[in-house]
Amino acid sequence: DQQVKQNSPSLSVQEGRISILNCDYTNSMFDYFLWYKKYPAEGPTFLISISSIKDKNEDGRFTVFLNKSAKHLSLHIVPSQPGDSAVYFCAANNHNDMRFGAGTRLTVKP
Amino acid sequence: ETGVTQSPTHLIKTRGQQVTLRCSSQSGHNTVSWYQQALGQGPQFIFQYYREEENGRGNFPPRFSGLQFPNYSSELNVNALELDDSALYLCASSFDINEQFFGPGTRLTVL
Numbered sequence: 001d002q003q004v005k006q007n008s009p010s011l012s013v014q015e016g017r018i019s020i021l022n023c024d025y026t027n028s029m030f031d032y033f034l035w036y037k038k039y040p041a042e043g044p045t046f047l048i049s050i051s052s053i054k055d056k057n058e059d060g061r062f063t064v065f066l067n068k069s070a071k072h073l074s075l076h077i078v079p080s081q082p083g084d085s086a087v088y089f090c091a092a093n094n095h096n097d098m099r100f101g102a103g104t105r106l107t108v109k110p
Numbered sequence: 111e112t113g114v115t116q117s118p119t120h121l122i123k124t125r126g127q128q129v130t131l132r133c134s135s136q137s138g139h140n141t142v143s144w145y146q147q148a149l150g151q152g153p154q155f156i157f158q159y160y161r162e163e164e165n166g167r168g169n170f171p172p173r174f175s176g177l178q179f180p181n182y183s184s185e186l187n188v189n190a191l192e193l194d195d196s197a198l199y200l201c202a203s204s205f206d207i208n209e210q211f212f213g214p215g216t217r218l219t220v221l
Contacts, residue, residue: 096166
């Protein structure tokens, strides 16, 4: 059962523009959400997270937005840089059960 | 500070065999989680160990088992390998479940 979905397998943006990656979930018991970035031949790297009691968390160029009523979260990267090109996974946690989406491949073109 | 390491990097086995994958957690982390990532999919939670006890399990059969040692390193054992077990196996350590640090993974191929 896909409790966390990333419906866009890929996204391409121009350097300097905003990248918006989306994620939807079905389980209202999830109380913590995370974004990971993965480069080839490496494990996922933690990027940013948000608790279910918040609707926004910002860290430099990265901002995560959470809309609990819509069971939707998004990651905004602005400005996008070529080094941001990677696969991005969203994840949702309910106690000790972490569920991941299938990932979105972001390509930032110079 | 040493990050999460996994061994081996790659492994080829045949159907019916058994395999053991190893993970050394990051210094100061007492929790280890294992994930299976099939091609084109996100990581799927297998199980988690906290202070040497299993602390949560995903939807994987009993032939997937694990151990955590007093130094918080961990093993994932898979018995009676099947072709569909071919995947990247990721280990993640944490002190706080919500912020896990992943190793580079072990690529298992079952022929």
